[in-house]
Amino acid sequence: xxxxxxxxxxxxxxxxxxxxxxxxxxxxxxxxxxxxxxxxxxxxxxxxxxxxxxxxxxxxxxxxxxxxxxxxxxxxxxxxxxxxxxxxxxxxxxxxxxxxxxxxxxxxx
Amino acid sequence: xxxxxxxxxxxxxxxxxxxxxxxxxxxxxxxxxxxxxxxxxxxxxxxxxxxxxxxxxxxxxxxxxxxxxxxxxxxxxxxxxxxxxxxxxxxxxxxxxxxxxxxxxxxxxxxx
Numbered sequence: 001x002x003x004x005x006x007x008x009x010x011x012x013x014x015x016x017x018x019x020x021x022x023x024x025x026x027x028x029x030x031x032x033x034x035x036x037x038x039x040x041x042x043x044x045x046x047x048x049x050x051x052x053x054x055x056x057x058x059x060x061x062x063x064x065x066x067x068x069x070x071x072x073x074x075x076x077x078x079x080x081x082x083x084x085x086x087x088x089x090x091x092x093x094x095x096x097x098x099x100x101x102x103x104x105x106x107x108x109x
Numbered sequence: 110x111x112x113x114x115x116x117x118x119x120x121x122x123x124x125x126x127x128x129x130x131x132x133x134x135x136x137x138x139x140x141x142x143x144x145x146x147x148x149x150x151x152x153x154x155x156x157x158x159x160x161x162x163x164x165x166x167x168x169x170x171x172x173x174x175x176x177x178x179x180x181x182x183x184x185x186x187x188x189x190x191x192x193x194x195x196x197x198x199x200x201x202x203x204x205x206x207x208x209x210x211x212x213x214x215x216x217x218x219x220x221x
Contacts (some may be wrong), residue, residue, distance in 0.1 A: 094165065
């Protein structure tokens, strides 16, 4: 099994940069994923890191350090539409994702 | 289909009744997952199907919960003798592997 810890909420202004940290404890760890969920909507896949380092996808980047059991999601040039919950999720050799409790990001004008 | 389809989108049921929730995954996706999300909470794993292998039922909270997947495609999650604590959004996802699940919009279950 796995357990993942992430902050419960973050507030920032439009145009700012937000980093959401995720620490995990797992056996048979494969990789770390990030999902975005707007109120009342389905979680949508953002990124996946299997190897150490930074993966960049537009304004969003994700980082993984396997030796530190740590990753983060970086949201740049924040926009109002980025207000949502963000979940880190760990995959392991039992082929299912374990999710963190989620971080609510609130973007203010 | 183009995405993961779940039905019904909303279900209100009386305590003690049985309910069936349906998931139609993306065509060709071999893996199918059921998760449960309570208000403001994370996603709780329920059950996982991979191809023709025996499902991983380790997340089912009680023997009132069961699921099947017919023909490697459509899945049905059944909750018998529903309780108020079963109220939640039930999410289905499908994938080729463990990176990049595609979730359906969920079934919001309310037990009154």
